[in-house]
Amino acid sequence: MSTHVSLEPPRTGNPGRSQRYRSRKGPGKVTRGNFELYSWLFMRASGVLLVFLVLGHLFIMMVTDGGVEKIGFAFVAGRWASPWWQFWDLMQLWLAMIHGTNGMRTVINDYADKDRTRAILKGLLYTAAVLTVALGTLVIFTFDPSIKG
Amino acid sequence: MSTATVQEHVETSASGKAGIEMMTITVRIRRYNPEVDAAPHWVDYQVTADPTARILDSLHKIKWEQDGSLTFRRSCAHGVCGSDAMRINGKNRLACKALVKDLNPTKPITVEPIQGLPVLKDLVVDMEPFFQAYRDVKPFLIAHGNEPTRERIQSQKDRDRFDDTTKCILCAACTTSCPVFWADGQYFGPAAIVNAHRFIFDSRDDGANERLEILNDREGVWRCRTTFNCTEACPRGIQITQAIAEVKRALITRRVI
Numbered sequence: 001m002s003t004h005v006s007l008e009p010p011r012t013g014n015p016g017r018s019q020r021y022r023s024r025k026g027p028g029k030v031t032r033g034n035f036e037l038y039s040w041l042f043m044r045a046s047g048v049l050l051v052f053l054v055l056g057h058l059f060i061m062m063v064t065d066g067g068v069e070k071i072g073f074a075f076v077a078g079r080w081a082s083p084w085w086q087f088w089d090l091m092q093l094w095l096a097m098i099h100g101t102n103g104m105r106t107v108i109n110d111y112a113d114k115d116r117t118r119a120i121l122k123g124l125l126y127t128a129a130v131l132t133v134a135l136g137t138l139v140i141f142t143f144d145p146s147i148k149g
Numbered sequence: 150m151s152t153a154t155v156q157e158h159v160e161t162s163a164s165g166k167a168g169i170e171m172m173t174i175t176v177r178i179r180r181y182n183p184e185v186d187a188a189p190h191w192v193d194y195q196v197t198a199d200p201t202a203r204i205l206d207s208l209h210k211i212k213w214e215q216d217g218s219l220t221f222r223r224s225c226a227h228g229v230c231g232s233d234a235m236r237i238n239g240k241n242r243l244a245c246k247a248l249v250k251d252l253n254p255t256k257p258i259t260v261e262p263i264q265g266l267p268v269l270k271d272l273v274v275d276m277e278p279f280f281q282a283y284r285d286v287k288p289f290l291i292a293h294g295n296e297p298t299r300e301r302i303q304s305q306k307d308r309d310r311f312d313d314t315t316k317c318i319l320c321a322a323c324t325t326s327c328p329v330f331w332a333d334g335q336y337f338g339p340a341a342i343v344n345a346h347r348f349i350f351d352s353r354d355d356g357a358n359e360r361l362e363i364l365n366d367r368e369g370v371w372r373c374r375t376t377f378n379c380t381e382a383c384p385r386g387i388q389i390t391q392a393i394a395e396v397k398r399a400l401i402t403r404r405v406i
């Protein structure tokens with residue numbers, strides 16, 4: 001009778017996943033720094049702010065002054081003439097993008113268990129986030145109402 | 150007189166037996182023998198069971214009367230030792246506390262090993278990763294200064310602060326119901342945090358900062374997604390998610406209250 005010496009015990013509930021024991025950490029070998037703490041706090045704070053910013057935004061866009069019908073080039077140009085709305089939209093863009101990216105980061109950490117897969121997915125995520133934020137910020141600040149669409 | 154007592158006893162037990170409606174149930178067990186099986190598989194067993202008995206009794210019946218190779222852990226059989234946590238009908242419970250009548254016995258009752266740990270055989274998993282996380286939070290009294298000459302006194306109020314988390318029996322039902330732990334097994338897990346909480350909020354202990362720093366780790370409390378699976382799974386009814394939230398709060402305010 002042959003015995004399967006190299007048989008790896010399957011991890012329950014995760015068929016096909018390679019088994020990985022908790023990496024051993026002696027005392028004092030923990031990862032220092034408060035990054036995860038600040039990230040957690042940021043998610044709570046930005047979440048609360050976004051509720052007001054986004055609901056306010058939707059209300060202005062959909063309900064006031066005749067609803068969606070009014071939205072056009074002129075309407076956007078008029079709003080962005082005011083630093084207040086520029087600031088509002090900038091806050092929405094930055095908070096929503098960082099909040100969403102950070103949320104996606106935790107999802108990747110939860111669902112991708114190979115270091116390589118994690119690195120690739122996070123690389124794509126951060127590239128997309130930086131491009132979106134940069135492009136959006138550029139448009140908000142360099143918007144020129146004199147070009148006619 | 151003694152004869153009468155014996156007589157009485159026999160009668161009550163006989164009538165008690167007659168009052169019980171025994172039923173035939175199907176127990177569907179996830180079996181795995183590393184020496185012959187390439188992968189775990191389900192096997193159905195029919196057993197007669199008293200609806201008010203525990204599923205552990207049915208497992209015993211199967212092992213003793215049908216298939217002696219069935220492997221599972223149990224010790225106290227009364228919810229004290231924490232050795233028989235299993236996934237029963239998709240939910241983590243102690244087999245010795247899950248009653249047949251509460252498990253919809255008209256359908257097959259599924260019994261699997263707890264998830265996220267390596268299966269050694271049938272319902273037995275390797276608990277080492279779980280205990281590693283437990284040891285990592287230093288679950289023992291850390292006291293500085295001179296040894297007192299008498300016991301360390303504590304007020305009732307100070308004791309109540311961490312009373313809930315002293316109830317843990319290290320059964321792993323919580324940690325193995327946590328989706329973050331399932332992901333890669335690196336997260337400390339609810340049980341380790343519960344046992345850290347037990348010392349962090351103990352007025353006699355001086356190691357709070359040390360333990361908070363350990364749980365401030367990348368794999369520490371911040372990975373908790375407030376899913377509440379752990380609180381739901383705990384056979385001791387410990388408010389685990391709340392304990393985790395209290396550790397988070399202590400980390401943010403740097404105060405243990």
Ligand code: SF4
Nearest residue numbers: 317318320321323383
């Ligand atoms: S906290 Fe509850 S579920 Fe978790 S190991 Fe302790 S007793 Fe078991």
Ligand code: FES
Nearest residue numbers: 226228230231245
């Ligand atoms: S056998 Fe001891 S807790 Fe179930």
